[in-house]
Amino acid sequence: MIPFADYLRGLRRDDDLVAVTDGQRGDVPVDVLAAEALDGNGPALRFERDDGVDLASGVFSGPDQMHCRESAPWSRLSLGLGLDAEAPLVDLLDTVVGLGPTGTPGKTTYTPQAASRTLEDLQALSFPRGVDDTWPVISLGVASITTDAGTHWAPVYGVVVGTDTLRVRVPASLASLSDDGDTVAIALGVPPAAITAAYLLAVADRVESPIRKTGVEGAVPLVPTNGGRVPSATEVVVEATVADSQPDFEPDRREAWEHAVAGASLALDVTRVVATEDPVVPVSPVGRPMADDLQLTGLTTAAHLYHRVNNYWGISPVEWLLLPPSTELGVCFVASDVLYAGFEWQLANILFSFSSLFDTVVIVDGDVPSWDFGRVLSDIWVKAHPSRDWLFSEPDAPAAKRPNYRQDGTTGARLYVDATWDPRWDDSYLAPRVTFEESFPESVRELAREFWSARGLEPADCDPISDGLDGGPPE
Template sequence: MIPFTQYLRGLASDDDLVTLDDPDDVPVDVVAAEALRASGPAIRYERVDGVDLASGTFSGPDQMQRRDSHPWSRLALGLGLDPDAPFVTLLDTITALGPADGVEPTYAGQAASRTVDGVQELQLPRGTDDVWPSLTLGVVSVATADGSHWAPIYGSVISDDTLGVYTPAAVSSLLDDGGTLSIALGVPPAAITTAYLLTVTGRIEHPVQDCGVADNVPLVPTNGGLVPSATELVIETTVEDRHPDFQSDRQEAWEHVVASTPLALSIERVIATDDPVLPVSPVGRPLADDVQLTGLAAAATLYHRVNDYWGISPVEWVLLPAETELGICFVATDVLYAGFEWQLANILFTFSSLFDTVVIVDEDVSPRDLGRVLGDIWVKAHPSRDWIFSESAAPAAKRPRYRQDGETGARLYVNAAWDPRWEDSYIAPRVAFEQSFPGPVRDAARQAWNGRHDTERDGERDET
């Protein structure tokens, strides 16, 4: 289990986090969104007033730009993996956080022990269009007779005594009027990933005590339910109104998977660590943290569902890139038989309503190179033969920005895999540096390229 602050130190040691002073004239969410757009590192904002903030901690660089790291590299580190771990290893690790057999939860003392006088003291960030300060990337915990239930939560600080939040409707169904719930901010990466996984898979009613996350994330009780003991900030609340009339213009990515509901909460107690750091996300902006977490949780779920479907594992990986706003599902697979691609696409459409397009590529294509994955769409797939549209009676997909009317439409799958019946001599070779030039020419080009960069760096040092 890696606490959030330790996770930030790990990002910093990997040169994947920079520390800035709190911007006075630009909202934090604007800076965070621009850093994500530019494929920059995660950011920690040191503040004189209020708690420190961190953005981009669960997101990553745009895969359409060449980078040494990948969108899931940061989260991999937070889940105890090497940042360069195989993508499928990350999917397996995420799946293992969910419902499991034989889990023995561990309990520990609460790291957050300092009582905060009022939530306004935290000086949570306010976006350009926000009336009130906002909280994002929270985990809500609700206790029932079966155990504690986790889900994502976000909202606004209306006053020192009241929060207006949105959380999955399944959470509201667990609560009575006057019921209690706790909001955990700055939790270990494994905890927030679990909250998204349970939400995306529709298993919020499953208690965390019976989930794999309880094996390595020590828990502690609150007035609502169990939360990670290493939580940076805990807000204990009671339900004031289950049907408030406020509305948010923002929408987190998980709300495209499950229905959400607003709640007005009365704040009972706020406790924090001595120097808390809270994660924030520019909700509704491209590549935001909530989009990455939703996409990875959905990909992990689909990967295991389709591989369990046949009793064998033909699928190499499943990817819902944040760059496509989760509206396209890419899958690399071995083609078992004629018509397998069509069957696989239909299974994916059945298991998820996020996307309306499935692109199937060969099993040897890497998920780390989205440019090559997209390139296979036009290199291998003929529009008149391999782009297959359904009839226009398919349910509307939830995520594509171009389909917000809720009407039915067509589903598309693109078969960008070579026909397995073809002989190798008929399959075009991959055009790349390694295949296009002899070894001595490649070595000479690399030496010239490295020498050029060494000269440029020497020139920069001389100017300095």
């Protein structure tokens, strides 16, 4: 387990996090600066504030995959889950799946609570207020509720009303487990494994599964609170009671997980707030491109779908699956072996039945690397003929939840793009891939490298095959 504060220090050592003081920020609201950094493919930000808790943005997100970068959008989260920054997407998906209900439960461990300094009230934390918000906002939190079955986790966000009142949104399945007067704990600044597990439980609609039946309990040391068990290495713990399980609260913006599963509101009366000596908590500019909540929702949904489709046939034909945040999670890209003619159509329909986020599925051949998004997109026009490989359903499919052009709740068509070679074709009919390595003989490639070196360029700086400059790390 990597505590959140240690995770931020690691990003700083890797030059992937920049500290911003109040003097440097000036009058620019936190959410505006955070959104600009994400939109510009910048590093993660830590807002070091004179008053209140420090804030961190972009720590679970990453660069837009539509641009060439040395790191992938999931590189930061890979580090937070104990993987290498250049770990393949499949390794990350397998790790995420292992935190959920299909993972292997481990032995529960308990350690002293990191958040042990009692604060007067919520105002002491000075949560940020967005430029369009009336109240200070909390985001990227984990709500914990205990029932007779055990402790249940789910993502939570909301607003601070006064000194001791919260209005929050949680998955409806978690709200149904609580009644007025029940206790709830909200953990902020939890280890990356914990927030990832909470999102996975939400998008997989498995919040009713107690965490003792998931892989996260063995991976994250816990500590009991008055509301429920939370990670021991938590920066801020807010203990509260449910004042109203059906308040009239509808925020203007929704975190991305609420597009995947129904949400519900809770009004909470805060009873105690504890924090570490120098707390830092994550924030997300909700509703903005490439925001942390969007990335977490996309990766956990991809992990959930990857696990389900690879267990559907009893074999594992799918190499990787991705819902890029740059597409607002409205498109599902999947690389798969084509087992037989018509398999692509079956795979697309299974994915549509497992998730309501997207209305488009693009299937590429299994040898297409996930980090080379340029190749993924080029395969769409190289291999998919619009007249026979772009297939629309009848316009009566359920409305997809995520595409911006489908927010009115009406029905529409679904599309799947078959960007794979027909498995019935002989290899001699397949067009060769146009690459530096495959399109030129070695003598020509060597002359090109000498030409680059003579002009002060390292060959690796110019050779997209050797260093992944066309979209990712070396293959």
